[in-house]
Amino acid sequence: xxxxxxxxxxxxxxxxxxxxxxxxxxxxxxxxxxxxxxxxxxxxxxxxxxxxxxxxxxxxxxxxxxxxxxxxxxxxxxxxxxxxxxxxxxxxxxxxxxxxxxxxxxxxxxxxxxxxxxxxxxxxxxxxxxxxxxxxxxxxxxxxxxxxxxxxxxxxxxxxxxxxxxxxxxxxxxxxxxxxxxxxxxxxxxxxxxxxxxxxxxxxxxxxxxxxxxxxxxxxxxxxxxxxxxxxxxxxxxxxxxxxxxxxxxxxxxxxxxxxxxxxxxxxxxxxxxxxxxxxxxxxxxxxxxxxxxxxxxxxxxxxxxxxxxxxxxxxxxxxxxxxxxxxxxxxxxxxxxxxxxxxxxxxxxxxxxxxxxxxxxxxxxxxxxxxxxxxxxxxxxxxxxxxxxxxxxxxxxxxxxxxxxxxxxxxxxxxxxxxxxxxxxxxxxxxxxxxxxxxxxxxxxxxxxxxxxxxxxxxxxxxxxxxxxxxxxxxxxxxxxxxxxxxxxxxxxxxxxxxxxxxxxxxxxxxxxxxxxxxxxxxxxxxxxxxxxxxxxxxxxxxxxxxxxxxxxxxxxxxxxxxxxxxxxxxxxxxxxxxxxxxxxxxxxxxxxxxxxxxxxxxxxxxxxxxxxxxxxxxxxxxxxxxxxxxxxxxxxxxxxxxxxxxxxxxxxxxxxxxxxxxxxxxxxxxxxxxxxxxxxxxxxxxxxxxxxxxxxxxxxxxxxxxxxxxxxxxxxxxxxxxxxxxxxxxxxxxxxxxxxxxxxxxxx
Amino acid sequence: xxxxxxxxxxxxxxxxxxxxxxxxxxxxxxxxxxxxxxxxxxxxxxxxxxxxxxxxxxxxxxxxxxxxxxxxxxxxxxxxxxxxxxxxxxxxxxxxxxxxxxxxxxxxxxxxxxxxxxxxxxxxxxxxxxxxxxxxxxxxxxxxxxxxxxxxx
Numbered sequence: 072x073x074x075x076x077x078x079x080x081x082x083x084x085x086x087x088x089x090x091x092x093x094x095x096x097x098x099x100x101x102x103x104x105x106x107x108x109x110x111x112x113x114x115x116x117x118x119x120x121x122x123x124x125x126x127x128x129x130x131x132x133x134x135x136x137x138x139x140x141x142x143x144x145x146x147x148x149x150x151x152x153x154x155x156x157x158x159x160x161x162x163x164x165x166x167x168x169x170x171x172x173x174x175x176x177x178x179x180x181x182x183x184x185x186x187x188x189x190x191x192x193x194x195x196x197x198x199x200x201x202x203x204x205x206x207x208x209x210x211x212x213x214x215x216x217x218x219x220x221x222x223x224x225x226x227x228x229x230x231x232x233x234x235x236x237x238x239x240x241x242x243x244x245x246x247x248x249x250x251x252x253x254x255x256x257x258x259x260x261x262x263x264x265x266x267x268x269x270x271x272x273x274x275x276x277x278x279x280x281x282x283x284x285x286x287x288x289x290x291x292x293x294x295x296x297x298x299x300x301x302x303x304x305x306x307x308x309x310x311x312x313x314x315x316x317x318x319x320x321x322x323x324x325x326x327x328x329x330x331x332x333x334x335x336x337x338x339x340x341x342x343x344x345x346x347x348x349x350x351x352x353x354x355x356x357x358x359x360x361x362x363x364x365x366x367x368x369x370x371x372x373x374x375x376x377x378x379x380x381x382x383x384x385x386x387x388x389x390x391x392x393x394x395x396x397x398x399x400x401x402x403x404x405x406x407x408x409x410x411x412x413x414x415x416x417x418x419x420x421x422x423x424x425x426x427x428x429x430x431x432x433x434x435x436x437x438x439x440x441x442x443x444x445x446x447x448x449x450x451x452x453x454x455x456x457x458x459x460x461x462x463x464x465x466x467x468x469x470x471x472x473x474x475x476x477x478x479x480x481x482x483x484x485x486x487x488x489x490x491x492x493x494x495x496x497x498x499x500x501x502x503x504x505x506x507x508x509x510x511x512x513x514x515x516x517x518x519x520x521x522x523x524x525x526x527x528x529x530x531x532x533x534x535x536x537x538x539x540x541x542x543x544x545x546x547x548x549x550x551x552x553x554x555x556x557x558x559x560x561x562x563x564x565x566x567x568x569x570x571x572x573x574x575x576x577x578x579x580x581x582x583x584x585x586x587x588x589x590x591x592x593x594x595x596x597x598x599x600x601x602x603x604x605x606x607x608x609x610x611x612x613x614x615x616x617x618x619x620x621x622x623x624x625x626x627x628x629x630x631x632x633x634x635x636x637x638x639x640x641x642x643x644x645x646x647x648x649x650x651x652x653x654x655x656x657x658x659x660x661x662x663x664x665x666x667x668x669x670x671x672x673x674x675x676x677x678x679x680x681x682x683x684x685x686x687x688x689x690x691x692x693x694x695x696x697x698x699x700x701x702x703x704x705x706x707x708x709x710x711x712x713x714x715x716x717x718x719x720x721x722x723x724x725x726x727x728x729x730x731x732x733x734x735x736x737x738x739x740x741x742x743x744x745x746x747x748x749x750x751x752x753x754x755x756x757x758x759x760x761x762x763x764x765x766x767x768x769x770x771x772x773x774x775x776x777x778x779x780x781x782x783x784x785x786x787x788x789x790x791x792x793x794x795x796x797x798x799x800x801x802x803x804x805x806x807x808x809x810x811x812x813x814x815x816x817x818x819x820x821x
Numbered sequence: 822x823x824x825x826x827x828x829x830x831x832x833x834x835x836x837x838x839x840x841x842x843x844x845x846x847x848x849x850x851x852x853x854x855x856x857x858x859x860x861x862x863x864x865x866x867x868x869x870x871x872x873x874x875x876x877x878x879x880x881x882x883x884x885x886x887x888x889x890x891x892x893x894x895x896x897x898x899x900x901x902x903x904x905x906x907x908x909x910x911x912x913x914x915x916x917x918x919x920x921x922x923x924x925x926x927x928x929x930x931x932x933x934x935x936x937x938x939x940x941x942x943x944x945x946x947x948x949x950x951x952x953x954x955x956x957x958x959x960x961x962x963x964x965x966x967x968x969x970x971x972x973x974x
Contacts, residue, residue, distance in 0.1 A: 756860055
């Protein structure tokens with residue numbers, strides 16, 4: 072922000088600062104409440120002081136800061152749109168800038184946000200910043216109006232604003248933002264500014280291109296891996312490949328002899344069974360450049376023990392899950408009388424499904440710059456929750472959080488991996504040891520073998536129908552290794568909460584329903600992967616529905632629609648709650664079916680499948696077309712989606728995220744699995760973790776939006792969950808093969 | 822050794838085995854060239870070597886001596902963007918954007934050999950990875966870039 076003096080000394084008051092013709096506005100925002108932001112380590116602040124910035128330059132250009140890290144989800148454009156709408160700015164004249172992480176110590180001594188919450192995750196950026204950024208824009212607009220009113224000696228109520236121009240119709244006068252910005256900067260901001268009614272929106276809801284596109288296509292965009300500080304050294308680490316293993320012997324003499332190598336530093340492993348501050352024990356080779364550090368690492372001679380999970384493999388974990396499902400688990404939801412429903416059923420249905428571990432694999436591998444000094448620490452890197460990095464580094468090195476400055480870069484993908492701050496902690500430990508600034512780089516193999524994987528598990532589904540054809544019973548049994556584990560004060564009886572969402576469809580839509588969880592043991596680290604367990608559960612539930620429909624001789628769409636029923640609010644305590652409206656899910660199903668030509672006769676070898684899911688407040692249905700060759704070659708020529716995420720800020724961004732979800736979902740379903748052997752991950756790079764390339768991507772993806780003016784939901788994740796099921800359902804129609812295990816890999820070639 | 826990058830000459834006396842990628846990023850400061858896999862799988866590190874798309878993560882810097890090296894920073898003609906860059910903006914391709922420099926370099930080279938690529942040419946000629954899944958827009962941008970380059974758009 073060019074050194075503009077943006078400071079707050081008291082909360083709950085608007086502040087202003089004039090700096091070289093620029094108007095900087097800091098507005099208080101309504102309290103943001105969100106459970107998931109606990110992950111940031113920042114306590115929830117009611118009425119905390121906050122403020123997105125608006126800078127208006129005398130040349131009519133406007134700079135708007137976006138508070139949340141940008142990882143491809145489009146907040147660098149969508150969040151400034153919210154401010155610009157209320158401000159009445161000409162968006163073509165707006166440039167955007169990443170707001171640095173700003174933390175303060177609150178009056179109660181706890182660390183909190185200085186202006187506004189600043190994490191990206193849970194499809195929450197739009198939802199969480201919506202009210203505050205609108206207010207910030209509105210306050211700025213009111214100040215500009217007040218400035219014009221003062222100039223013209225006109226009542227503020229008679230002045231209108233449109234695209235950076237202020238008008239007073241009665242006197243026929245008009246001026247621009249830039250012309251009155253310096254006066255506005257001297258005025259006392261109002262304590263409250265009126266918000267535009269939705270009917271007056273002229274920017275929100277219009278398709279806008281990404282503001283940073285030019286920087287990206289010219290190679291100028293700065294990612295974590297591009298960050299530099301003076302005197303910086305480079306480090307790569309050899310981490311223990313075995314889950315929770317440790318080094319038996321370390322000989323670093325050859326590594327130290329590599330030209331350019333400065334030092335070798337040990338990073339201790341996290342405590343067995345305890346929270347992951349870092350991922351594994353490791354030895355960092357610090358060097359003058361990246362290549363020397365890599366060569367130094369190769370020269371390390373380390374003998375690792377194989378750790379407490381030495382016998383674990385993908386096959387053994389699968390067998391473990393199968394065995395668990397033979398017994399009785401933890402009943403985590405129990406509606407009605409399931410046994411009674413099955414005893415009285417006219418028809419019953421049953422299937423098992425398997426989901427592998429998958430890796431986040433953001434294309435920018437993990438990296439972080441740390442400069443640890445006696446009295447201050449500087450961190451810069453690609454993080455979804457930079458405040459988490461601040462907290463984690465403070466905890467690891469025993470520093471005051473406010474002595475640690477964290478800067479945010481653009482992220483080369485996140486997908487949930489960068490909710491964790493392990494790489495920032497590693498970088499800080501290394502810099503602390505060598506007392507020089509360090510850029511820690513993970514290679515691709517490091518990234519893939521030391522991920523927090525999307526949990527793997529086996530699902531057992533059962534359903535029953537009565538003689539009238541109504542679904543009377545549903546049971547979802549899941550044996551998996553939960554991502555909720557190794558957390559302080561979290562008993563194993565709570566592990567299910569991250570893997571089975573108790574209010575997910577068809578809960579509350581069938582009288583007799585059970586969800587049963589089996590906590591499987593695995594040494595593989597687990598974490599949040601885009602749309603976390605929704606990816607697994609939507610595949611399973613939406614595939615099983617298709618199976619049921621075919622077994623019953625009923626159309627799969629019709630079956631869904633009659634289970635969903637009419638529009639009404641049901642309780643939903645998971646992501647995107649507190650309500651779930653099955654009528655909205657039915658509406659996107661109908662729209663996708665209509666636009667996707669669902670139900671039309673298909674040629675041999677072709678299929679058209681449908682699936683839908685509710686995630687993080689958003690409703691998405693997808694119709695997937697497949698063509699399967701005689702040799703089993705699968706092609707997806709077209710995907711048609713319908714989306715209801717409430718009020719849409721940037722329809723272009725919605726479409727982009729939907730396309731991303733489709734391609735991510737397809738890539739994952741086709742070929743992606745992390746393989747474990749001998750207590751370690753063996754999959755290590757893109758030659759064995761084969762992400763989809765352009766040849767397999769659908770050439771046509773259509774996004775149809777329903778916007779009924781409901782409160783906005785995000786769009787980062789909900790495009791993904793229905794895809795694998797819609798794909799599998801299309802495959803079944805094409806050739807009768809039911810996909811119950813992911814990835815599909817060569818199953819169609821059998 | 823002497824290296825010619827984006828028309829500038831650089832002297833380098835370090836390890837000749839250093840991959841060109843790391844030379845470009847750490848030594849010469851061309852950070853638009855990205856590291857993604859280190860085994861020539863993803864293409865994030867794609868640069869032009871005498872006009873040919875080359876994955877710089879597996880090429881020793883010594884092998885680039887004497888060649889004309891172009892990175893994403895040198896693709897535009899001053900402020901005038903290359904048609905592929907232009908098309909990428911027009912179709913709003915990028916999401917996280919990390920792979921896009923490599924994608925653009927790969928396609929800009931392909932376009933020199935084949936000014937009118939079909940979808941099949943794209944499928945067989947472009948194998949860079951985009952983790953965000955921008956392929957659908959990328960395909961549109963590729964056709965637009967080809968048209969721009971032919972002066973049709």
